Amino acid sequence: MSRMEGLRANSSQFTLEGEPFRILGGSIHYFRVPRAYWEDRLLKMKACGLNTLTTYVPWNLHEPERGTFNFQDQLDLMAYVSLAAEMGLWVILRPGPYICAEWDLGGLPSWLLQDKGMQLRTTYPGFVNAVNNYFDKLVSVIKPLMFEEGGPIIAVQVENEYGSYAKDEKYMPFIQNCLQSRGIKELLLTSDNWEGLRYGGMEGVLKTINLQRLSFGAIQHLADMQPQKPLMVMEYWSGWFDVWGEHHHVFHHEDMLAVVSEILERGVSINLYMFHGGTSFGFMNGAMDFGTYKPQVTSYDYDAPLSEAGDCTPKYQVLRNLFSHYYSGPLPEVPSPQERRAYGPVAIQQHLSLWDSLYFTDKPYRSERPVNMENLPVNNKDGQSYGYTLYETTITNGGTLTSRNNIRDRALVFVDRQCVGSLDYKTHELALPDVQGEKTLSLLVENCGRVNYGKALDDQRKGIVGDILLNHAPLRGFTIFCLDMKPGFMKRLMNSGQWKSDFKSPSIPGFFQARLYVDGPPRDTFIILPGWGKGAVFVNGQNLGRHWFIGPQHFLYLPGPWLRSGENQIVVFEEQKADDKILFAENPDHGKTSDVYKLPFCSLL
Template identity: 65%
Template structure:
């Protein structure tokens, strides 16, 4: 029996097992969707007329500490790929190691930043040795799932959009060889946007392009770069991501369909990024910094054909209608829409102040100078990755507190637990009232999300990353508390003594309430009249809330609820209300249509 012939790119069209083949793909990230809903989302993808699933693989989730690997439950990549195969979908795997994806540090683990000489995405030995160790664990899990072995994987991407970074001419060859030497034998691809097409390729690897509009001539440029090769848009941007404090992005459905129709009429293969965006649960959102730091929202709805909670949209129905005309056989019926409900508002009953919660923090560390989050001696010396860090020192006078732009990314400033100001990238000075008595200065510093794209990747240490001064004198003798707010921390917090909300809370604080559920159902949790913080339901971190919008509600998946009592804990920095509300749908503040914006930006 001859070996199966996988996906080939030997002429102007793809072939699969020798027959002409067009990739009609959609991106759904397993790590942004509760596992209980993987099947539902993939069935909806197939019922839209698509034949291929693409997914990134986030290194920072799979190796959260150096040498500690997680590939089970929500992170069971093999189960996700096998499920796609069982449902009749092909798979394009995008294993990184860098993925971008509006994901913290583009999916790279923060412990890499402990190395002061680290040069990410290069052949610097500290990076390549870490990649090799990770790939030694990751790649053998997916090689048996390749097409030649009877699995659904028909192609594998080499890194991601390297042409826009391109700091090392040898790097892409290194990643290519890292894949081949571990048994990857299916078609290799690269993907780049407009800016990176000329220098993102590597010998023997098919180039693809990422775009939203055809205005810039990217497809023609790709055809000129590699004549007599099939053309593919690896990321057709179906919408756009959101950042805190700016309008919600949408992209017109008719305009999208018009562009997609033109691509299909030209025989081009396409993958929708995103087909279903899902949620950047926890602290996993990334940030942009192309001159101004902009952290992204927890919702990754993306204005995609399927909403954050898996609902059909106008885009979905128009796309299904269009793709049905390109299919040789009838496409399957879409699954029924899942029910959602707006539970009755609940009243917050108890709180515990941040200051009282410190006894539950992982560690207390003292040093003469402030230590950045990644270098704290916690988590088996892998440092702190996410959340907040509290820095405290004693002061003996007042004056100008100057962060010298060493706050990453936002700090609440307290004198003897009284809030006196906020430091961030825009505000770098706070006036401290004069006093001759000894006082405690506290800075609660939040990692709002590491940059996931662009030249700033190497400089994503968080917390206090250098000296802060009081009247130009550097402050010394710091005590630091790691407040990464992992599930273990929230569980420890539950056993502490909580105060009834009848007493005026001291901020910041954790607030607690109970949601009683008969039949667990998807919902959206809302916090009107609250300010900023994080929400936990039964220990699951739903993500960040912030009154600046545009996101006005957090997706709460039904599988994370249980019949009976459900514990909701809200960490609130500045201002809590008495109630927590619920809604059936994701809610936004102001919205802007990106089809009116001429940009060639970046995923």
């Protein structure tokens, strides 16, 4: 059914259904929040006085293999947007195809990188064809949710911060046409940070700005670029993300409140990025690389108004108080907090070495030269996207192993299955012990997360991406195992009779199994692993994410809906050192913090 006029940007104020309208928005990514909690998080958004939900759409989850689409269960975008409508929230959709989002490769599928000449985010034919196929499917899902069809989507963002990339002037008009030619008629927007705003705009597409502080006259600058147009901060950064090996970032609510108040006093529309960050479950975190590669942690708490586990923080309370002045009538009540439990410690009962687990991988691939993850003939020939890859070859002498920076991102090195050291972006050389006769050299390489922002997107192939030298001679004759630890592999592993209960010499790297018995209804909890080193944790087959003793993250959020009453299976994949137990906590300990408001923006990057 057709409705009145949708969101329009024809004067200095937005109008919706012909009436003046101010967007008070917040970002919650459906793919970072367990589906059972979508309703709780959206109710809390509504109760804070917001009127609009914004979300990215991650192409790499919706099309994990070329031509294979998934919009079910946790990825049921239609259900998520429909739920927002039921709550009385409008929706701004940000379908990319590139989304940044501190998400592996900015949401682009890694199979795009099988093409050695790929130029992402340009009108390169291989990229254009893939985007067209994806948008054919995506638009068929989202079109019935548009305002003009009776749905809640009032605006759609064209790409994401392209002004900071700007490699092809024909690209943004191509994405605009991808939407409009498939029947999207709602208001189109772009969003850019201060630097990216310099990039030329497009006819009929409204520019918006992303920022955290009101420096450089940023909003006035936007107003000067678009006179007599509504002003909007599309991403008001309510906190910041974390990277391994640095402190947890915080943005104090007093500092944030002062800026948000000023934005609202100036009549500007706002979207809080993030309102609720959630979790980059599994191996989906991104990374930064502005000269130094820095992978992001699993938690996407972001110091947002709603914490990773959905708690209303002091930031939430001050924002609710502020937004209440812009809300007609009393605000809806805030839903009561979810109960949490610190379950008692559970003992490790069995272990299985990495080497014994190789029987449960897909058939290994033999190649004279090393092959990067994305070009391995696995997953219906669409390559390996995430996790670990094991490369094995034979050596007959020790000496100097040189990576020439071809290890992406981190490798444990073994001679006859004994660990002799590691290689990564900092360490490019390793001394191998002298050997007698033939020995097996193994490199267990981890994709720690593909870069999600900046000019280096085309260079995000993982695994071993070029020659590795032993005493200046390139190694040859590899056997390569894909260890992406997908559900099928984990199931075969769990059902195998190979697990050992003898702990005299637990094998590292390896898998360690424990059972958690839950009495009564399951509750949210946090797993903590004080005596462990580095790896990943799986609960009832779900990959919770990575653990690494260097921090700042020393916990993994375990949502209650992923547990069951009775027995639950926990598996820790561990690379370095194992403990004999797994602990639980009711609240996360974020450790040392760093105040983003006191740091220059460039130091965050």
